[in-house]
Amino acid sequence: MEIIEGIYKRKSIRKFKNEPVKREDIIECLKAACQAPSPKHQQNWHFVVIQNKELIAQIAKVVEERHQEIAACAEDEKVQEKFMKLMKYYTLFKNAPVLVVVYAKPYFMIEEKILKSNKAKQEIIEALKSTQSAAQAIGAAVENFLLTAMQLGYGTCYMTGPAHAKKEVENLIGTVSEEYELMSMIAMGVPVEELPAKPERLELEQVVDFID
Template identity: 40%
Template sequence: MGKDIFELRSSVRKFSDDPVSDADIKKMLKAATLAPSGKNMQNWHFVIVKNKDKINELADIIAKKNKKLRDAVDDGDLKDNFKKYLKFGTFFKDAPVLVLFFAAPYPVTGRNIMEAAGSPKEEIEALMKAEPGIQNIAAAAENFMLKAAELGYGTCWMTSQNYAALEIKASLEADFDKSIFDLALITPLGVPAGEVSSPKRKALEEVTSWLK
C-alpha cells in the first residue's frame, strides 16, 4: 500500500533548483482556501515570492534582526543559543518559492459578552489562548502543505523568523491591507533535494485520553 497524504508531508529544508509552476501553486492556494475558518471569515492572505533577489533580501532582513537582538544583550549563552536558530529561520533562501501566510484579527465569540459581564481575567485568558483566528490560518497552511506534498513538492512550516515579522511585512511590495494582516508563518516551496523523512511521533496512548 502506498503512503497516505499525511505520510507524504515532511518538513523539507533542502531543495533542488527545479521550478514550481504557477498552475501548481494555484492548486495549493485553492486547497488552502478550502480550509474551515471560524464564521467563514477566511481571515487569511497569502504572499507568493518567486524572485530570488527578494527571497535573499528577506533572509538578510532576518539575519540582520538576529544580529541586532544579539548585539543588544550581554548574556553570552542567550546570544549563542539565539544564533543557533538563525539557520532554522533562513534556510528558505535555497528554495525557488517562498510563501508567506498572513492572518487578520478574528472576533472571538464570547469575548465581548464576557468582558461586559465582568468575567474573571483567567476565564477570558483561557478563551483567548485558543486563538481561533490563528487556528484558521493554521488550517489553511496545513491544507496548502498537504496539497504541495500530493503534487510532489516540499514545504516547511516556519515561525522562527517571526521576531522580524514587522520588517518582513514592511519589505513586501504586495497589494494587501498591511494595517490588519500580521505574519503568521512562512514556508519555502520546491522540489525536495534527496530523501525526506519526519521525526518520530509520540505514541497515541501518550497523547490521547478516552473518557469512560
C-alpha cells in the first residue's frame, strides 16, 4: 500500500475480533515506530507490549474506576452522565488482543540548561518548553505504528484518555524507569467487519494559511 493511500485509509478502530496478533507483526510496527523523527534524535520513546488478556482486563478495570471517580467529582448530574458516556472511549482496549503502552523520556534541551544556569526569565524557558518536543516525537512514532499495523491488516486506536489512571496502570505493569512517563496507549487487533466511517476532516482552508 502506498504511504499516501495508507494515510487516507487509516481510521481509529475500537472493536476487535477475538483473533490473535502475530508477535512478528507487532515487532514490525514497533520498528516502524522507531523510524520516526525525534528531537535531536533522542529517540525518547519506550513501548510496553501487553498481550496477557487478564492483565489487559485489570488495566481496563483501573481505568474504569478512575473514570468513575472523576465523574463523581462533577456536581452537575448531567455533566456526570456526559462524562460516563465517554467511558467506552477510555476502555475500548479491554477487548483488544494487544495493548501497547507508550512512554516518553523528557527531551533534554541544552538551551534550557544554558538559560537556567544563567538565571534566564522563566517565561523564556517556558516558551522553549511549550513545544512539548518529547510528546511530539511520541505522536510521530505512534502514527508510524498505526500505519504499519493497518498495512499488516490490523486496526488500532491511539489513546491518551486512559492515561488519567497512569499511576494505577503502572501499579499493575510496573514502571519503565523513573525518568519515563506514560504518554499514551495503542489498542491493536483484527478489526470487526462493521465499522463506522472515518470522521470527516475540516476543510483545508480552515486549517491552512499560505504566506507567499
